[in-house]
Amino acid sequence: MNPTTNEIQSIAILPELILSVAGIVVMLADPFLGAKSNRRPLGYLALAGTVAALFATAMQRSSPGASYFRVIQVDDFSVFFHFVIIAITAVVTLSSLDYLEQQRIRAGEYYALLLFGTVGMCLMTSARELLMLFIALEISSIATYVLAGFRLRSAASAESSLKYFLLGSFATAFFLYGVALIYGATGTTNIPAIAAKLAEGSTTGLTVMALALMIVGMAFKISAAPFHVWTPDVYEGAPIPVVALMSTGPKAAAFALMLRVLFGAFGSLNEWWMPLIWVAAVLSMTLGNIGALMQNNVKRMLAYSSIAHAGYVLVAFAAQKEAGVSAAIFYTATYAAMNVGAFAVASYQAGEGERYVSIDDFAGLGRRSPVLATTLTIFMLSLIGIPLTGGFFAKFYVFKAALASDMIWLTVIGVANSAIAAYYYLRLIVVMYMKEGDESTPLLPVPVSVATGLLVAAGLTLYLGILPESTLDFAIKGARQLLLIH
């Protein structure tokens, strides 16, 4: 454990290297497949890349420290998020294999973009230099902008991509402006250095403006209210596996980024940003849950639900300290497992041209496909927050942390919100089991790849609910290290 700082240490970016190489290989291999043949082999290639990257991440655990001239920080925090993000990509890849065939999308670059996007997300969790963070953010964003438009025959998809791109660039501009201002104020873009400067000097107008602008950009990325308006539209139009990715991967990365910026760079200014986070948490939970109540489209329903869940994570931000940060980290992982799973079910059930995405289309799914219905039930119960699922523990730790920091009203509002939320998730379960769809609709056998992805997600959801301890430990270590460096 030598505190190497300046050397080039390829282990520090090994997962990213592997993912990039895999992406390039996918691009190169694409032309060799005939124009009419399907792109499944490329998907397997991408999957192999993610598995290798997971191994590389596991190796990173034994060589923590800063490297590349204090730009990259490897610690339990970054490793945790690497695991989460790469696992998300793996499950999304699994559910994309059959989805792309169903939608007759033959494009190898889909998988390459998935991998490149993942590189960006991973870097967002390990960079400790604002410029590097910005570049990582852009890598991940641009890949997802393109992926959102991949249903080439659908105007809704094009609309989704365009909206996401325009509004997303608008928001990242805020972030970049914030970076510029903080450089002006402190003369550095290195997060620990900024923290040190801010701790010694008095707060200037420039620094708080920088803080405000960066919060706007980050709040947009995690679709926290009031910067959430784009979410339902973008999710509705984009291909479902991409939505599965967008609602978890870049979000997990953005949460990591936000943790690092707020607790790292601006930790000493927490009295300034706390009330903002408080308000954003309340607005996100409430608007998300109430908005989801009336949705008939599953994608839009889950979009609103993701806004609400961003609110719960922000509650953990507001709770502060080790308990709050670790609760936020744990919540992100749990949310990723259950949400990716839910979207994986939806993407297979949607059928060609994504025709079956309204809640009523799930009628009788319990009969047509017990596997899809059972796993979706697990994901919904977890999203509600029923004990023995990860969703319960995640909420439990968030609210426990909030109350420990005397955020009584925030806890009350949050717990009340999680009570309301049961309604719309339950609707989906009711429809699946308790309404018979058209008797003539054929059974829906589940292919191995989809089933694998679902079992991984469902297994993790239950694992985090029944045996949360080791993951929580990991999250706590991550939180401790994040708070320690800065």
Place this chain on the structure above:
Amino acid sequence: MTQNPNLNLWLIPLLPLAGAALNGLFGARFPKRMVTAIAWIFPGLAFLQALWITSKFSGLGLPYIESHGAWVQISSFTVDFGFYLDQLSLVMLLVVTGVGFLIHIYSAGYMWEEGGYYRFFAYLNLFMFFMLMLILANNYLLMFVGWEGVGLASYLLIGFYFLKHSASQAGKKAFIVNRIGDFAFLLGMFLLIKTFGAASGTEVNPVGAVNVLDFTHIFSSIAGHPEMFAIGTAGSLTLTIIAFCMMFGATGKSAQIPLYTWLPDAMEGPTPVSALIHAATMVTAGIYMVARSSIIFDHAPAAQAAVAVIGAVTAIFAASIGITQFDIKRVLAYSTVSQLGYMFMACGVAAYSAAIFHLMTHAFFKALLFLSAGAVIHSLHHEQDMRNMGGLRKKLPITFAVMLVGTIAIAGIPPFAGFFSKDEILWKAYSSPHGHWALWLIGIITALMTSFYMFRMLFMTFLGERREAAHGHEEDGHGHDHHEIHESPWVMLAPLVILAALSIVGGWYWKPAVFSGENKFDAFLSPVFEHKAEPAAHMPAGGAPQTGAVESHDETALAVPSHAAPNGAGEHGNEELEHQLAYLSVAIALMGLGLAYLLYVRRPELPARIAESLGGSYKAVYNKYYVDEAYQAAVVDPIVDGSTDVLWKGMDVGVIDGAVNGAGTSAKFLSDRLRRMQSGNIRSYAVWVALGAAAVLAYMIYMGVQ
């Protein structure tokens, strides 16, 4: 300190879970007899183990705690996977496994013809698992797992007839109403963590115990610091808030005002489910939780008074609705709400033993009543309207006999079980230091109503002439007519007979003091509800030190209200009065019987005329005081409207939602969408973002100026 034998408590909940797993996973492929055998054996074994534990019980050091290590362990917060057995959980254990096992047997007959037979039993066993977790857990978090789990199982079972729209709606309603209660319970739990999870070395936590949600930790922390939690102090205020949260949670599960509305609707489920979950076991979870947390409520007089008032009001309110209902199961449902009100009231006057006593006898006779109502419904091919019954006494003699027993028991006529427990509650409502004559008065009026509507039900069903619906079942194509009305099979009748026997003798052993000079039930349970100071030490796993039987209070316990005073000296002077009140309540019960006889046997034309002359007020009661409608208008509609008008129509401008089914990609849709996209949707979103940014900046400037 006694060395406790290993009771393997963990097996008790796990046995039904194994049954649920077997039937749930492979039941579709098993023959029906095999499904039945699995469904019977596992809860049956749990019951046997409960009996075995009972036989060993007198030699145990209590509470017996069995810890299987930490379930969750993070820095200063640990939750054990552990079980807790004392007198209270033993009574609950026997009731749940015993009555539960009988209902499993009955269900095999009742559900034999239904589709999804294996699924039904898988859910039923799953319910048993969660219920047993709830009553055996040694900490609040594990209890909450069971608490939510029984709600989930109940939801699955209410919605079992899922092709019926009303059934799936009722299941959903039950689940969501319960979630609202659970929200309060969770808040209470967070407050407990905050209050008792203080850092090591502080006054409430001198040894740095980390199992902050363990019953032993919380109870001994309160008992060990009488000065911190004495009434009127800040500590007592905290406990009052916690108690209010728990009380609200209990009103959800135990169907009390304001959250009782789900229970009558839950009658849409199969009748054995109503008997097991919505009469004998799950709905008593709230009572159990309040009794388990008695030390908290004893330090929270305001919450305690609220519990008493809510219980009393619910009791009389539900009883009055029960008088007007015609659906046989709904009469029983309102009666359950009303009886739970009695138990709540007893908890509120700190007569926890009386509450648990009534919980037990009620489990016997209400399960009996539901199951015999089920036998009637079964015989009549799913007829539930009492106006279409009558004259069934000759056709269903055994069913009539057991239902008569159940009715006498609930009406409170001695020597049947219900009399003793109800009378104990009424007496405590009057005589307890926390009681009040008004509570007693409401209780006795409720008793009159109870006797009346129960005999009304019995008479309408079994006496008089058979009445037919305009569209009788003869015409519905099944070809059943009167001649085919016959007794249920023995598999259904045997549990009824056993429950009937329990409904008669269930109160004898534990006769209240006034009839035998000693109240054994109270003496048995009271150690649980007496809170003496103990060293606030972390309990070693497996063995456990505990108080002996009844000892005199030491001075540290003086801050605790003296409700737990043994039934000795103070009450002897009142013996006379207690006798008189007991006679009065018998007279009241007989009066209800007579009134029902007059109105429904001798002069059956009268009730309609009375109803007519009462006009609007009768209609209000018949329609359950329009509470459902009021909730719809006051709570549900505003949220839905807010969601629809403000968020859906207002903020989601220009998005066609839900219309995107099937033909969503039609040309019209495309053009529509493109037009909208060009009409400035993105710009409006960008404006939102910009406005938000402006607000953030304005806030920063405001902060800076300050």
